[in-house]
Amino acid sequence: MIPFRKMHGLGNDFVVLDGRAAALPVTPARAAAVADRHFGIGCDQFIVMEPPPAGSDVFMRILNPDGSEAGACGNATRCIASLVAEERGADRVVVRTIAGELPVERLPGGLWRADMGPARLGWRDVPLAREVDTLHVPLALGPVSDAAACSMGNPHATFFVDDLDASDVATIGPKLEHDPVFPDRANIGFAQVLAPDHIRVVIWERGAGMTLACGSGACATIVNAVRRGLTARRATVSMPGGDLTMEWREADGHVLMTGPVATAFSGMLDLESYAA
Numbered sequence: 204m205i206p207f208r209k210m211h212g213l214g215n216d217f218v219v220l221d222g223r224a225a226a227l228p229v230t231p232a233r234a235a236a237v238a239d240r241h242f243g244i245g246c247d248q249f250i251v252m253e254p255p256p257a258g259s260d261v262f263m264r265i266l267n268p269d270g271s272e273a274g275a276c277g278n279a280t281r282c283i284a285s286l287v288a289e290e291r292g293a294d295r296v297v298v299r300t301i302a303g304e305l306p307v308e309r310l311p312g313g314l315w316r317a318d319m320g321p322a323r324l325g326w327r328d329v330p331l332a333r334e335v336d337t338l339h340v341p342l343a344l345g346p347v348s349d350a351a352a353c354s355m356g357n358p359h360a361t362f363f364v365d366d367l368d369a370s371d372v373a374t375i376g377p378k379l380e381h382d383p384v385f386p387d388r389a390n391i392g393f394a395q396v397l398a399p400d401h402i403r404v405v406i407w408e409r410g411a412g413m414t415l416a417c418g419s420g421a422c423a424t425i426v427n428a429v430r431r432g433l434t435a436r437r438a439t440v441s442m443p444g445g446d447l448t449m450e451w452r453e454a455d456g457h458v459l460m461t462g463p464v465a466t467a468f469s470g471m472l473d474l475e476s477y478a479a
């Protein structure tokens with residue numbers, strides 16, 4: 204039996220395993236089975252803490268409920284950083300993912316600020332299947348068109364809409380996720396600018412579906428909104444699960460994300476009882 208912790212950031216929820224002391228028998232199929240909300244524990248992402256490479260405090264492996272691996276998960280970055288920081292009595296830790304190093308610091312009021320790294324804006328970075336302007340990707344389905352794309356260590360596309368409540372994200376999102384223009388698929392955001400410092404967004408997550416919040420999606424939203432001249436570099440990004448405070452820093456192009464972390468419960472998991 205393996206101890207697990209169920210955490211979330213704004214309702215974007217995670218099963219967290221600690222594989223730092225010894226390797227765990229994690230496979231994509233087992234992660235998918237545990238993430239299943241009816242036959243497993245249920246989560247948006249299955250997270251494994253692994254020994255830290257040099258220069259970082261923990262390695263965070265991110266698996267989606269379909270078993271695919273992701274390079275970034277903003278909400279889990281804050282959660283895992285908070286665990287390691289508590290262990291060490293530290294206020295600042297560096298989380299490493301397959302996409303890079305993410306420094307995270309504790310702020311007053313139970314908040315954590317993650318430096319999510321630079322937004323990558325080239326078509327090969329996203330990646331897109333062919334050379335197109337990432338600020339105006341020629342992609343349209345039903346009522347939405349003209350996506351803005353970027354990478355936050357994982358691929359994102361944002362559609363700016365006039366009325367988010369009229370957008371059928373759950374129907375359109377999966378089709379856009381699998382559009383051939385995204386060779387690695389993509390997380391799809393539907394964003395409504397409310398004010399120069401406030402955006403609402405709902406994200407259809409690659410490999411996961413509808414989630415209450417997506418940290419890397421909030422990063423992509425502010426980046427694409429600024430690139431389109433729709434908002435300032437600092438803004439609140441509101442999602443169904445709550446708000447993140449975002450900044451796309453001018454000096455170095457890094458995206459800073461501030462928000463809460465929470466543990467819902469912990470328990471023991473018989474991982475090997477799931478088919479590998």
Ligand SMILES: N[C@@H](CCC[C@H](N)C(=O)O)C(=O)O
Nearest residue numbers: 273276277278357417418419
């Ligand atoms: N919930 C995450 C993003 C998780 C990964 C994503 N589904 C992908 O495959 O890229 C976040 O908070 O950023």
